Amino acid sequence: MPQAVAVRPIAFVTGASAGTGREIALSLGLSGYDVALVARRTAEMEAVAETIRQDGGEALVLTADVRDATALEGALDAFLAWSGGKVNVVVNAAGYTGPLSPPIGQFSIDEFDSTIATNLRAPFIVLSRLLPIMRAAGSGRIVNIGGNHGMRGRAGRSSYSASKWGLRGLTRSAALEAGPDGVTVNYIAPGPIAVPRMKANWRALAEQRGLSEEDALKAYVADMGIPLNRPSEMEDIVAMVLYLVGEGGRNVTGQELVIDGGATL
Ligand SMILES: NC(=O)c1ccc[n+]([C@@H]2O[C@H](COP(=O)([O-])OP(=O)(O)OC[C@H]3O[C@@H](n4cnc5c(N)ncnc54)[C@H](OP(=O)(O)O)[C@@H]3O)[C@@H](O)[C@H]2O)c1
CATH class of the missing domain: 1.10.1220 (Arc Repressor Mutant)
Structure with missing residues (x-):
């Protein structure tokens, strides 16, 4: 009798070189996923990839600045060549806080654009490429890491807050489009981590x-x-990601899961 071949599910994670995205990539790898990691810092991602490989998984390091649409498209091409066109989980975690305290009028349009390109346009580019694949496959889980500044405003954080509000709109719209095809799209809104x-x-x-x-x-x-x-600790966010991509999250879509100790109540 032919032997069953165990095929690991595949995850694509941006912002995987540091902080929460790094922990998410690592946790998915150690939970049985093969993982593609995207960020600018290669060495940091290689260290995560090596840990996943030592645990028996596969990992692909893709060095790209997600603000650069061509570079991000190139990373997506390389990812799909590596995965054989398959993707089960996407986590958009790459993020940039942008100008931290100046009010509107005291920072440049370029700085605004850079924040939007990182936090909103990059997830859109990733979804443009990977959501149709998930829809055609009839399954998939997407998690966008937003922030509680996407649930409220904050003086001195206008570009960041605008980008995270935008990501909520993208999340809900994608959830509506892809729900009938069995794909979930959710948004995690952390406070300080x-x-x-x-x-x-x-x-x-x-x-x-x-x-x-x-x-x-x-x-x-x-x-x-x-x-x-x-x-929050990084583990608090990782636990929510694992819930959303796991069996328990199968009927949860288009939601904003706020993890901020109650700060936005
Ligand atoms: N930390 C918090 O308190 C907090 C609170 C609310 C929401 N968040 C959100 O949580 C997510 C993770 O934040 P974090 O604080 O845990 O991470 P972090 O330590 O700030 O690291 C940011 C990650 O995003 C990547 N990244 C940033 N700009 C990039 C670019 N242009 N191209 C490619 N990769 C880029 C970085 O990689 P490279 O530098 O190697 O490119 C790094 O892997 C973000 O979306 C953030 O907005 C964080």
């Missing part, structure tokens, strides 16, 4: 205010008005 980049900010805040790191974090959490009194 304790990624290395944010931890460095909190250390800088501690130094500026002459506080211990613990007290600086408490002050930050109070400033942000987080009822649960803590930032």
Whole structure:
């Protein structure tokens, strides 16, 4: 009798070199997916890919600036050649905060464009290519990593907030289009996450205010008005991604899953 060949599902993850996207790529790889990783920093992605390979999976590193449509299309071509045209899960996690404090009128149109290109246009390009494949296959899970600034506004974060609101619209529309074909599309809206980049900010805040790191974090959490009194950990976001792409998430689509300790209540 011929032996069954175990075929691993395939995931495409942007922003896989650092922070939350890196943890998502790694967790998918260690949960049985073959994973394609996209970002600009190759060495960081190679380290993740190596861990996945050592665990028995396959991984493909695709170095691309997602703001560059041609580069992103090239990465998608290489991905589909590698995957044999198959894709089960897409996670758009690459993100850029853009200008951090200047009000509208004090930063350039180029900076606005750069934020939109990273946080909104890149997921659109990825969906343009991979959503039709999932629809034709009759299944697929897409998770867009937005932010709680896509659920509210924030002074000094206009371009970021606009890009994340836009991503919600893209998510809901794609969910409506692809639902009848068995594809789910969801949006995760994290508040502050304790990624290395944010931890460095909190250390800088501690130094500026002459506080211990613990007290600086408490002050930050109070400033942000987080009822649960803590930032999210990367694991909190990873757990939601695994839920959405797993069996439990099969009837969940077009949703905004807010993981921010209650900050946007
Ligand atoms: N951290 C938070 O507090 C927080 C809160 C709410 C929402 N989020 C969202 O969560 C997602 C992950 O953020 P994070 O803070 O965990 O990650 P991070 O540490 O800021 O890393 C960002 C990731 O996105 C990639 N990226 C950024 N610009 C890119 C570009 N032009 N081309 C290709 N890749 C690019 C980076 O890779 P390279 O630098 O190697 O290109 C890196 O892998 C983002 O969408 C972010 O907006 C984060």
